[in-house]
Amino acid sequence: MFNFLKPVRDYAQQAWQSSRYIGQGLSVTFDHMNRRPITVQYPYEKLIPSERYRGRIHFEFDKCISCEVCVRVCPINLPVVDWVFNKEYKKKELKHYSIDFGVCIFCGNCVELCPTNCLSFTEEYELCTYDRHELNHDNVAMGRVPYKVTEDPMVTPLRELVYLPEGVLDPHGVPNDAHRPGLMPSEILQQGVEDTSHTSI
Ligand code: SF4
Ligand code: SF4
Numbered sequence: 001m002f003n004f005l006k007p008v009r010d011y012a013q014q015a016w017q018s019s020r021y022i023g024q025g026l027s028v029t030f031d032h033m034n035r036r037p038i039t040v041q042y043p044y045e046k047l048i049p050s051e052r053y054r055g056r057i058h059f060e061f062d063k064c065i066s067c068e069v070c071v072r073v074c075p076i077n078l079p080v081v082d083w084v085f086n087k088e089y090k091k092k093e094l095k096h097y098s099i100d101f102g103v104c105i106f107c108g109n110c111v112e113l114c115p116t117n118c119l120s121f122t123e124e125y126e127l128c129t130y131d132r133h134e135l136n137h138d139n140v141a142m143g144r145v146p147y148k149v150t151e152d153p154m155v156t157p158l159r160e161l162v163y164l165p166e167g168v169l170d171p172h173g174v175p176n177d178a179h180r181p182g183l184m185p186s187e188i189l190q191q192g193v194e195d196t197s198h199t200s201i
Contacts, residue, residue, distance in 0.1 A: 038170050045156045046084035046149045047171070048163065049123045051185050054106040058125040059097055059142035063118035066092035070110035070119065078104055099142065101127055102135035 049055065066083035082096040096142060099110075111119045124147050127136055149157045158171035165178045183191070 020199065021107060035169060038172075040158055040171075041156075043155070043157050046152075047160050048149050048157050049125065050160060050162055053080055053121065053123055053125070054108055055122045056101065056127060056137075056146075057099060057104075057106075058120045058122050058143060058146050059099075059112060060118040061094065061097065061139050063116045063144055064094050064097060065116055066094045067115060073109040073110070073113045075105070079110060097139040097142070098136060100136040102132040105141055123148055 007183060011107070064081075065073060066081055068079075068081050069079050070079045071081060078099055080096070080098045081094070083092045083094050084094045085091075106121075108121065111121055127135060149155060159174060159180075161169070163180045166181045168174060168178075
């Protein structure tokens with residue numbers, strides 16, 4: 001009998017939902033209007049990359065067994081593993097290893113699946129060169145000690161937004177002991193170890 005009311009009810013529901021979404025969008029806009037711009041004085045100040053940042057890949061020559069898993073899992077078969085078979089020891093012997101970071105898409109497959117963990121991501125993001133061929137790093141370039149923003153005495157490290165305490169937006173002048181919201185990866189790992197030990201008891 002009241003079927004004619006259904007379109008009116010649907011229309012009212014849709015109008016209410018739309019106004020709610022517009023309100024949500026505008027609340028984000030108004031929130032940003034209250035914020036002041038924050039300038040990072042690069043290169044004297046640098047942001048600390050997040051924990052899972054995929055920077056230049058570090059390579060440990062002595063751990064590599066020349067299995068070429070990294071080549072097979074790479075979407076573009078990028079790593080070059082140059083080895084010879086040592087007849088005396090009946091083992092592969094690595095001669096050279098290289099990855100061209102001008103082509104690499106930093107997907108992380110090689111790092112994840114290397115059986116001996118000789119590949120790892122570093123925090124290095126300053127890979128600019130004038131010639132892209134210089135980005136073809138050999139095992140010596142990839143084996144150099146990784147650079148860390150927090151360990152460079154010439155640089156003031158600033159926390160990224162995810163590291164800042166709740167409600168703080170400016171990384172300048174944040175005390176070192178100010179804790180960010182949530183747990184650090186090391187704390188999550190520690191929690192996992194404690195849980196396992198409780199379960200095994
Ligand atoms: S997967 Fe690891 S161990 Fe195997 S060749 Fe690549 S870097 Fe070496
Ligand atoms: S990070 Fe990805 S693209 Fe780069 S070498 Fe490893 S597997 Fe290949």
